[in-house]
Amino acid sequence: MFKHTILSLPILALTAIAAASENAPINGTVQSRCIIQTDQAGTFGNPNAYTLTTSPTDGGDPAVIRYDVTLADAYYAQISIPTSFSSSPTLPDQVTWTGDTTVKTISDATGMGSYETNKLELGDVDRYDLTATGSTWFETTSTAVMGGSKAFPGGNYTAMVTAECIAK
Amino acid sequence: MRSTLASIAALLTLSSFASAHEMIPTYPQWEQSVYAGVQTTTMQLFNKREEIEYYEIGVFDEAWNPLRFVTSYSVLKVAYLEHALFDIYMRNSDASKAVYICSRSKVSRRDSVRTAVSSRICSKIKKEGS
Numbered sequence: 001m002f003k004h005t006i007l008s009l010p011i012l013a014l015t016a017i018a019a020a021s022e023n024a025p026i027n028g029t030v031q032s033r034c035i036i037q038t039d040q041a042g043t044f045g046n047p048n049a050y051t052l053t054t055s056p057t058d059g060g061d062p063a064v065i066r067y068d069v070t071l072a073d074a075y076y077a078q079i080s081i082p083t084s085f086s087s088s089p090t091l092p093d094q095v096t097w098t099g100d101t102t103v104k105t106i107s108d109a110t111g112m113g114s115y116e117t118n119k120l121e122l123g124d125v126d127r128y129d130l131t132a133t134g135s136t137w138f139e140t141t142s143t144a145v146m147g148g149s150k151a152f153p154g155g156n157y158t159a160m161v162t163a164e165c166i167a168k
Numbered sequence: 169m170r171s172t173l174a175s176i177a178a179l180l181t182l183s184s185f186a187s188a189h190e191m192i193p194t195y196p197q198w199e200q201s202v203y204a205g206v207q208t209t210t211m212q213l214f215n216k217r218e219e220i221e222y223y224e225i226g227v228f229d230e231a232w233n234p235l236r237f238v239t240s241y242s243v244l245k246v247a248y249l250e251h252a253l254f255d256i257y258m259r260n261s262d263a264s265k266a267v268y269i270c271s272r273s274k275v276s277r278r279d280s281v282r283t284a285v286s287s288r289i290c291s292k293i294k295k296e297g298s
Contacts, residue, residue, distance in 0.1 A: 033192060037189075038187040038217065041284055043283070052281065156277075157281045157282075158280070158281075158283070158284050160275065161285045161286070162287075163285055164289070165288070166268070168292065
């Protein structure tokens with residue numbers, strides 16, 4: 001009898017815990033997020049005296065930017081190519097800039113396959129409608145050519161790529 | 169062997185998350201502040217960009233015109249892998265026009281020949297009833 005009672009107590013206790021937790025709500029908030037990651041900042045190659053370029057064939061590296069999105073159809077990605085140096089030595093002439101942004105890799109071929117064809121080109125800015133969740137890698141190339149084929153002075157040069165994630 | 173593979177996977181994961189910029193909420197809402205005629209909202213920034221220390225905050229209308237607002241600092245110092253909570257205050261008249269709250273990374277000058285990536289994330293203010 002005593003043994004039976006001792007056995008029953010833990011069972012009753014477990015039942016009580018189960019009953020207590022049966023109606024316990026689990027609350028949580030899912031935040032939609034857009035995360036911008038710089039996978040590769042990019043470097044300029046110098047194939048000749050008057051050109052700086054991120055082209056790999058000329059010794060450069062394009063900038064690679066990854067967007068991670070956790071809510072579909074909630075964001076635009078906007079990426080601007082450089083149009084000036086943010087830091088440089090004093091330049092002898094005007095610089096002509098060219099560049100482009102393209103989709104490099106996607107994590108969802110079905111949902112993101114049309115990103116590149118549907119992109120909106122607004123001058124120096126490319127806008128992508130991020131309609132699917134997942135990761136997208138964008139590659140931005142840039143070339144700066146000094147006017148009059150004059151040489152770039154020796155020194156440090158930085159040009160800015162702006163990667164934006166804008167909630168719709 | 170398995171632990172080596174797991175370590176490599178962990179390193180790859182860490183490295184792929186080592187340079188990100190994140191801001192929430194995506195759709196902030198104004199609340200009445202303790203000051204009459206002033207609205208407020210709280211934002212959170214997370215700096216996973218090792219090379220970035222400062223983020224500039226901006227509030228814009230539908231046409232991307234900058235609006236006046238008050239926060240502790242318009243340029244926040246956020247160390248690598250740290251969160252920063254900041255409150256934004258706006259007068260009712262300005263708050264009604266505000267559409268975007270943005271944070272933009274400030275890229276420091278370096279001794280190199282490179283392109284630098286400035287990241288900007290913009291949340292969209294949720295209006296009542298939307």
